[in-house]
Amino acid sequence: MDSAEIPTMDISKATDVTSFNQLGNVEEGLYRLGKNSKVENALATSTKVSKDGKTWTFTLRPSKWSNGDKLTAKDFVYSWRRTVNPKTASQYAYLFEGIHNATQISAGKAPVNSLGIKAVGDNKLVVTLDKRIPYFKLLMGFPLFFPQNQKVVEANGSKYGTSSKTTAFNGPFVQKGWTGSNLSWKLVKNKNYWDKKNVKLNTINYSVQKTPSTAYNLYQSNKLDATVLDAQQTKNLKHNAGYTLRDTAATFYVQFNQRRKIFKNENLRKAISMSINRKALSNALGGSNTPADSLTSKGVVNHDGKDWASVVGDKESASYNPTEAKKLYKKALKELGVKNVSFSILSDDTDAGQKTTETLQSQLEENLKGMKVSVANVPFKTRLNRSTNGNFDLVVSGWSADFADPISFVDLFTSKNANNNGKWSNAQYDKLIADSKTTADTTKRWNDLEKAEKILLNEEGIAPLYYKTEAWLVRPDIKGIVYNGAGLNYNFKNAYVD
Numbered sequence: 001m002d003s004a005e006i007p008t009m010d011i012s013k014a015t016d017v018t019s020f021n022q023l024g025n026v027e028e029g030l031y032r033l034g035k036n037s038k039v040e041n042a043l044a045t046s047t048k049v050s051k052d053g054k055t056w057t058f059t060l061r062p063s064k065w066s067n068g069d070k071l072t073a074k075d076f077v078y079s080w081r082r083t084v085n086p087k088t089a090s091q092y093a094y095l096f097e098g099i100h101n102a103t104q105i106s107a108g109k110a111p112v113n114s115l116g117i118k119a120v121g122d123n124k125l126v127v128t129l130d131k132r133i134p135y136f137k138l139l140m141g142f143p144l145f146f147p148q149n150q151k152v153v154e155a156n157g158s159k160y161g162t163s164s165k166t167t168a169f170n171g172p173f174v175q176k177g178w179t180g181s182n183l184s185w186k187l188v189k190n191k192n193y194w195d196k197k198n199v200k201l202n203t204i205n206y207s208v209q210k211t212p213s214t215a216y217n218l219y220q221s222n223k224l225d226a227t228v229l230d231a232q233q234t235k236n237l238k239h240n241a242g243y244t245l246r247d248t249a250a251t252f253y254v255q256f257n258q259r260r261k262i263f264k265n266e267n268l269r270k271a272i273s274m275s276i277n278r279k280a281l282s283n284a285l286g287g288s289n290t291p292a293d294s295l296t297s298k299g300v301v302n303h304d305g306k307d308w309a310s311v312v313g314d315k316e317s318a319s320y321n322p323t324e325a326k327k328l329y330k331k332a333l334k335e336l337g338v339k340n341v342s343f344s345i346l347s348d349d350t351d352a353g354q355k356t357t358e359t360l361q362s363q364l365e366e367n368l369k370g371m372k373v374s375v376a377n378v379p380f381k382t383r384l385n386r387s388t389n390g391n392f393d394l395v396v397s398g399w400s401a402d403f404a405d406p407i408s409f410v411d412l413f414t415s416k417n418a419n420n421n422g423k424w425s426n427a428q429y430d431k432l433i434a435d436s437k438t439t440a441d442t443t444k445r446w447n448d449l450e451k452a453e454k455i456l457l458n459e460e461g462i463a464p465l466y467y468k469t470e471a472w473l474v475r476p477d478i479k480g481i482v483y484n485g486a487g488l489n490y491n492f493k494n495a496y497v498d
Contacts, residue, residue, distance in 0.1 A: 004380035010161025053132035073119035075147035249485030292464035293318035314457035342372035343393035424461035
C-alpha cells in the first residue's frame with residue numbers, strides 16, 4: 001500500500017518519494033541499489049573510470065523496452081539532455097551539477113547537446129565530469145539518471161508519464177492501470193526484462209490508503225500484505241508478527257513563505273519554531289519518529305564516528321520553549337508594526353498530514369496568544385503544485401536523502417534551487433554549498449557543509465519537525481524486499497512469497 005497518490009511517472013519531472021519508488025521498479029539504469037545501498041550492475045556490465053575520476057565509460061548489456069524497442073546508449077543521452085533542458089523545467093536538474101556543462105545548460109547558457117554524455121555505438125556510454133563527484137555511483141542508481149524512450153516521450157507529448165499507457169518501461173515490472181488520478185494499479189512482471197528469470201513475483205497490487213484504520217482492516221482481511229501504522233496501532237501492535245520499523249532517511253520540516261512580509265521576520269519564525277512541542281507531535285504520528293533539530297536526517301551520514309545530524313543540529317531554536325517564544329513573538333509584532341498575525345498551514349490530506357497541521361495549529365494558538373492559524377489539507381499532488389507555485393503561508397514539507405551525503409539535503413536551500421519553496425536566501429550559505437562541491441580538500445568540504453547547515457538553522461530558514469521512522473505490519477511470508485532509507489527505498493526485483 002501507499003499513503004499518497006502518484007504525482008507523475010515522468011523521470012524528468014518527478015520530485016517525490018512515491019514517484020521515485022514506482023520508477024525504481026518499472027525502470028532501470030546503469031546500476032541498482034541492493035541491500036545497504038550496495039551498488040550493483042544493472043544495464044551496465046562494466047565500468048571504467050579515468051585516473052582523474054572525470055571520465056566514466058559504461059558498457060551496456062543488450063536489453064529492450066516494454067514495447068519491444070531496443071534500448072541503447074542513446075536513450076541515456078536523450079533522457080539526461082531532456083532533464084537538464086530548461087524547457088523541461090525539471091526541479092531535479094540541479095543533481096546533474098558536476099557533469100560537464102549541466103549547470104550552464106540548465107541556466108540557458110550552453111546548448112543542450114554540450115552535456116557531458118555521449119553514446120559510442122549502441123552499447124557504450126561515456127560520461128564526462130567537470131570535477132570528481134564522490135557519490136557519482138550512488139547517483140547512477142537513482143531514477144533521475146535512468147534512460148527514456150524518445151519515441152514514446154515524443155509520441156505522447158505533454159501526456160507522457162501521466163498514466164501507465166503513456167509511459168515505456170524497461171525495469172523488472174511494468175505498471176498497469178494507473179490513469180493519473182486513481183488510487184489503485186498494478187506492477188506486472190516485464191516479459192521483456194533482461195533478467196526476468198530472477199523476477200519471482202508476477203503481480204504487485206498497489207492501493208492508496210489515507211486512513212490507517214481502513215488499511216489495517218484490509219490487512220486483517222488479507223486484502224493487503226503490508227500496512228503502515230499510526231500512533232495507536234504502533235503502540236498496540238508492536239509485538240505482532242511482521243511488525244517492522246523502517247528508517248526513511250527523511251526529515252519533515254516547515255517552510256515559511258518569505259514572499260509574505262511577516263515571514264521575512266526572523267523573530268517570528270523563531271517564535272513559531274519554539275512554540276512547537278516536537279516530542280508531542282512525534283508521538284501523535286506513530287512509528288518511531290523522533291524530534292528533529294537539523295535538516296539532514298539522522299542515520300544518513302556517519303562522519304568521524306558521529307551521526308551528522310547531531311553535529312549540525314540546532315537544539316536551541318528547535319527546543320520547546322514557550323516562554324522564549326512569547327518574548328520573540330512580542331518583539332516580532334513590534335518590528336512588523338502589527339497587533340497579531342494570521343496564516344494558514346498547508347499539508348497533505350493523509351492521516352499524518354492532518355495530525356501534523358492539527359497539532360501545530362493547537363500548539364501555536366495556545367502558546368502565542370492572538371495568533372490565528374488555519375489549516376489546509378489537500379491531496380499530495382496538489383500540495384506539491386501549491387508548494388512549487390508559492391501558494392502557501394507555511395507548508396509542511398518532507399525530504400528523504402537521494403543518496404547518503406548531507407549535500408542531498410542542504411543543496412535544497414540554495415537561493416536558486418527549485419525546491420526552496422519558501423525563498424529563504426543567504427549569500428554566505430550559497431557560497432559554502434558551492435565551495436563544498438568544488439574543493440578537493442575533504443576536511444574543508446565537511447567544514448563548509450557544517451557551517452552552511454548551521455546558518456540555515458540559526459536563521460530559521462526552515463523549522464525542522466521530526467525524523468521519520470515508519471512502523472509497518474508486513475506479512476511474514478513476504479521475503480526478499482530490499483529497503484534502503486536513502487535513495488530508492490523499495491527494490492522488489494528479488495521479492496517473493498514464501
